Each structure stands twice: as structure tokens, then as C-alpha cells.
Amino acid sequence: MEQRRADNIAETLEEHIFGGVFQDGDRLDEVRLAEKFGVSRTPLREAFQRLALSGLVELVPRRGAFVRQPGPIELMEMFEVMAELEAVCGRLAARRISDVAIEELRDANARCQMAVEAKDTDGYYIENERFHKTIYRQSGNSFLEQEAAKLHKRLKPFRRQQLKFRGRMAQSMAEHEAIVDALARGEPEEAANALRNHVAVQGEKFHNLMASLKSQSD
Amino acid sequence: MEQRRADNIAETLEEHIFGGVFQDGDRLDEVRLAEKFGVSRTPLREAFQRLALSGLVELVPRRGAFVRQPGPIELMEMFEVMAELEAVCGRLAARRISDVAIEELRDANARCQMAVEAKDTDGYYIENERFHKTIYRQSGNSFLEQEAAKLHKRLKPFRRQQLKFRGRMAQSMAEHEAIVDALARGEPEEAANALRNHVAVQGEKFHNLMASLKSQSD
DNA sequence: CTTGAGTTTTTTGTATACAAGATTGTTGAC
DNA sequence: GTCAACAATCTTGTATACAAAAAACTCAAG
Numbered sequence: 001m002e003q004r005r006a007d008n009i010a011e012t013l014e015e016h017i018f019g020g021v022f023q024d025g026d027r028l029d030e031v032r033l034a035e036k037f038g039v040s041r042t043p044l045r046e047a048f049q050r051l052a053l054s055g056l057v058e059l060v061p062r063r064g065a066f067v068r069q070p071g072p073i074e075l076m077e078m079f080e081v082m083a084e085l086e087a088v089c090g091r092l093a094a095r096r097i098s099d100v101a102i103e104e105l106r107d108a109n110a111r112c113q114m115a116v117e118a119k120d121t122d123g124y125y126i127e128n129e130r131f132h133k134t135i136y137r138q139s140g141n142s143f144l145e146q147e148a149a150k151l152h153k154r155l156k157p158f159r160r161q162q163l164k165f166r167g168r169m170a171q172s173m174a175e176h177e178a179i180v181d182a183l184a185r186g187e188p189e190e191a192a193n194a195l196r197n198h199v200a201v202q203g204e205k206f207h208n209l210m211a212s213l214k215s216q217s218d
Numbered sequence: 219m220e221q222r223r224a225d226n227i228a229e230t231l232e233e234h235i236f237g238g239v240f241q242d243g244d245r246l247d248e249v250r251l252a253e254k255f256g257v258s259r260t261p262l263r264e265a266f267q268r269l270a271l272s273g274l275v276e277l278v279p280r281r282g283a284f285v286r287q288p289g290p291i292e293l294m295e296m297f298e299v300m301a302e303l304e305a306v307c308g309r310l311a312a313r314r315i316s317d318v319a320i321e322e323l324r325d326a327n328a329r330c331q332m333a334v335e336a337k338d339t340d341g342y343y344i345e346n347e348r349f350h351k352t353i354y355r356q357s358g359n360s361f362l363e364q365e366a367a368k369l370h371k372r373l374k375p376f377r378r379q380q381l382k383f384r385g386r387m388a389q390s391m392a393e394h395e396a397i398v399d400a401l402a403r404g405e406p407e408e409a410a411n412a413l414r415n416h417v418a419v420q421g422e423k424f425h426n427l428m429a430s431l432k433s434q435s436d
Numbered sequence: 437c438t439t440g441a442g443t444t445t446t447t448t449g450t451a452t453a454c455a456a457g458a459t460t461g462t463t464g465a466c
Numbered sequence: 467g468t469c470a471a472c473a474a475t476c477t478t479g480t481a482t483a484c485a486a487a488a489a490a491c492t493c494a495a496g
Contacts, residue, residue: 029477039450039451040450040451041451041452042260042449042450042451043450045264045479046263046264046449047267049264049267049268050267050270050271052268053271053272054271061479062456062457062458062477062478062479063458063478064477064478077359080310080362081359081361081365084362088306141295141298142295143295143296144299144302147299247447248448249446249447257480258480258481258482259448259481259482260480261479261481263449264479280486280487281448282447
């Protein structure tokens with residue numbers, strides 16, 4: 001593998017964990033990975049420390065680093081928190097959002113709609129992300145914005161799966177319209193509820209997915 | 219200074235940053251701290267990585283580690299998020315809380331009241347923390363519980379200052395009673411609003427404190 | 437007195453060395 | 467055949483060494 005600076009190692013490992021290259025419980029072998037990255041153990045160990053704090057890796061003293069993929073329960077919990085965080089962003093944004101941001105949201109929605117019609121899942125995904133990140137920003141609270149973005153990123157691999165549900169993209173679009181409306185009319189509670197339900201439904205869809213996968217293996 | 223294992227170094231540095239030993243912008247000198255702790259640079263650098271992710275330290279490549287104390291604006295934002303997180307905990311807890319937990323909250327409040335009457339600030343502080351942590355837990359979402367506890371810990375040094383405001387402890391007690399009532403009656407929105415205002419007022423008090431400190435220096 | 441090129445000194449980033457704990461494998465007793 | 471104790475091996479945690487980048491300093495020119 002190509003040579004990398006230590007700054008990027010944590011990021012690359014993160015991608016590998018998200019991407020499913022490493023399974024839950026896998027031990028991250030320092031020397032093997034060091035060889036793979038073409039560096040020594042030192043920068044790898046520094047990367048482990050970072051990954052440990054964001055919960056992707058568990059550092060067991062004298063035993064090593066183990067990847068910690070969230071289980072079904074933890075994932076449901078994370079989706080619930082995501083829904084609530086987005087609701088908070090929406091409530092604050094309804095009071096603080098700028099006119100140009102409203103336009104940005106409408107633009108993102110229009111491009112989303114186009115992606116739906118073209119059955120362009122990737123395009124939909126990108127515009128959907130822009131839509132949500134705009135709302136985070138318009139909460140007017142950059143700490144909240146960062147926290148929301150952090151959790152959004154962490155849930156990314158799992159959110160993607162549930163987009164495949166039949167009709168989900170169209171339904172999601174309708175929800176987006178309702179959210180923009182509430183924000184444009186400056187209705188905090190309405191925007192909050194619309195966003196909470198919009199994200200919560202993702203958690204439910206995910207739950208269904210998990211259940212169906214489980215019943216297949218029975 | 220006494221010898222320490224690397225596991226504790228990050229924690230100790232964190233305490234020093236919270237405790238105000240290091241000021242905002244201070245550079246954390248690797249060799250000096252290594253001497254102080256009686257270890258080599260390696261475990262210190264690993265500790266820096268951890269502190270960087272929790273936002274206490276900024277790691278500038280090829281320049282070193284600098285402590286990042288949140289400024290007034292960032293602190294206000296953090297208090298706002300804390301208020302909203304507690305509100306979420308309250309709303310969920312109103313539906314999920316157990317009878318024994320209600321009793322725990324009442325107990326903590328009673329001990330809080332005793333501390334107020336005895337003008338025991340430390341005692342008040344401890345019971346107040348127990349009160350809030352119980353609500354986090356009763357949200358029934360352990361991911362949320364952890365996130366709330368993390369932010370609570372981060373705001374600890376700043377929350378403490380505003381307890382000194384005259385009459386704040388008594389007012390806070392009354393708010394606690396209202397919160398328990400709403401939870402006991404199973405009223406989600408009422409519990410959420412009571413908690414949001416309870417925490418938000420801390421942010422406002424903090425704002426007042428900052429303003430008064432600033433005017434003194436004029 | 438200020439400025440700027442060149443040089444010295446620090447300081448960071450990474451590799452390597454080494455010690456101590458954990459794991460695995462082997463042998464012998466029952 | 468199973469289990470336990472011991473030995474060999476591997477892995478982590480930490481110290482040290484060294485290279486490269488940044489900062490500080492020197493000194494001369496304007």
C-alpha cells in the first residue's frame with residue numbers, strides 16, 4: 001500500500017471500519033498495519049488513540065486495539081439521538097434562518113427531485129446531505145452544527161442501506177418539502193417535529209431491515 | 219512530579235486544563251511535560267491525540283499542541299446544546315422513567331435542599347449532578363446518556379461559577395421540584411420545557427457573569 | 437534603527453530498540 | 467486423554483535516536 005503520513009492514517013482506518021473491511025471484534029495488528037501503510041508502529045498507535053475516543057475502536061491495555069462496530073441496539077439509540085438533534089437544529093433554525101438559506105434548501109430539494117426521477121441514488125444522497133447540513137448550519141450554533149455533522153457522518157453507512165426501501169426516496173422528498181415550508185414560515189415546533197419524524201423514520205426503516213436480515217438467517 | 223502511566227496522562231492534563239493551570243493558547247511543551255511526568259515524549263504525544271479529539275487541545279502539524287479554552291461565544295453555544303440535550307432526556311424519560319428512579323430524584327432533591335440550608339455548596343453540587351445524571355439514564359438511551367454526561371463534564375468548571383449568584387441555589391431547587399413533578403405525571407413536553415429552561419438559565423447567568431467581569435476590566 | 441539572508445538551535449515526526457506482560461506451545465504427570 | 471506447569475514466542479508500552487521542519491539568532495547592508 002502507498003506510503004501515508006500519520007495525519008491520514010486515522011482517517012483511512014476510519015474509512016476501512018465504516019466500509020466494513022474490518023469486522024466487529026477484529027484486532028488491529030500494529031505491525032501488520034504498519035507494514036501495510038509503510039510506516040512504523042508509532043504513528044499507528046497515535047491514530048488508535050484518536051479512533052478510541054470516537055468510539056470506533058476499543059483500546060484494551062496490554063491487549064491491543066479492537067474495532068467496535070455498534071450493534072443493533074446502539075444503532076437504534078444513535079438514530080434516536082440523531083432525530084432529536086435534527087429536531088433541535090430545526091427549531092433553532094426556524095427562528096434564525098436566512099432568506100438565502102431557504103433558497104439553498106429549495107435548490108437542494110429541486111436537485112434531489114431530479115435525482116429521484118433519474119433514479120440516481122448517489123446524486124440523491126449528495127443533495128440530501130447538503131439539505132441536512134444546511135439546516136445544521138442555520139441553527140446558528142456552530143457547536144451544535146459540528147455535533148450534528150459528527151453523528152451524521154457516523155451513521156452514514158447505515159443510512160445508505162435504508163434508501164433502497166421501495167418508495168422511500170419519494171416519501172423522503174415530500175418530508176423535505178414540509179420541512180422547508182415550516183422553516184420558511186418560521187414555525188419552530190412544526191419544523192422540529194417534521195425533522196424528528198423524518199429522521200426517526202430512517203431509524204425505523206433500519207430496524208425493519210435488521211429484522212428482515214435476521215429472519216432470513218432463521 | 220510523581221511517575222505516571224500513559225493511561226492517566228491524558229486525564230491529568232485534562233484536569234489541569236479544566237483547572238485553569240493552562241491558559242488558552244498555551245503551548246504544551248513535549249519535553250518539559252515529559253520531564254514533569256517522568257516519562258518520555260511517546261506517551262505524552264498519545265495523550266495529545268486524545269485531548270485533540272475532545273476539543274481541549276488543538277494539534278497544529280509541525281508546530282505542536284495548543285490548549286483551546288472555549289471562548290464566550292462557544293460556551294454560550296455549548297450551554298444551549300446542553301439545555302436541548304437535557305430537554306430531550308426529559309422528554310424521553312417522562313415516558314420511560316421507573317418508579318424507583320422517581321424516588322431517587324426526590325431523594326437527591328431532598329439532600330440538595332439540606333445542602334442549600336447548610337450553605338454547603340459542594341454538597342449541593344454533588345447532589346445536583348446525581349439528579350441530572352439520573353435523568354440522563356432514565357432517557358432509556360445509553361448513547362444519549364453518554365453524550366449528555368460528556369458535555370455535562372465539559373461544562374462543569376463553568377457551571378460551578380454561576381452557582382455563586384445570589385439566590386440561584388434556591389431558585390434551582392424550585393425548578394428541580396417542577397421537573398420531578400412533570401416526570402412523575404408522565405408529561406413529556408412539560409418535562410422537556412422545564413429542563414430546557416432550567417439549564418438555559420445557567421447559560422444566561424454565565425453570560426451575566428462574563429459581562430460583569432468584562433465591565434470590571436473597562 | 438530596521439531589514440533580511442544565512443546559520444544555529446529547538447522542536448516535531450518517525451523509526452528503532454528494548455523491557456515487561458500476554459499468548460501459545462510443549463512436555464510430563466495423573 | 468486431560469490438565470497443569472513451564473518455556474518459547476509474540477505483542478504491547480515506553481525510551482531513545484535521528485531526520486526534517488520551524489523558530490530564533492547573528493550579523494551585515496541599507
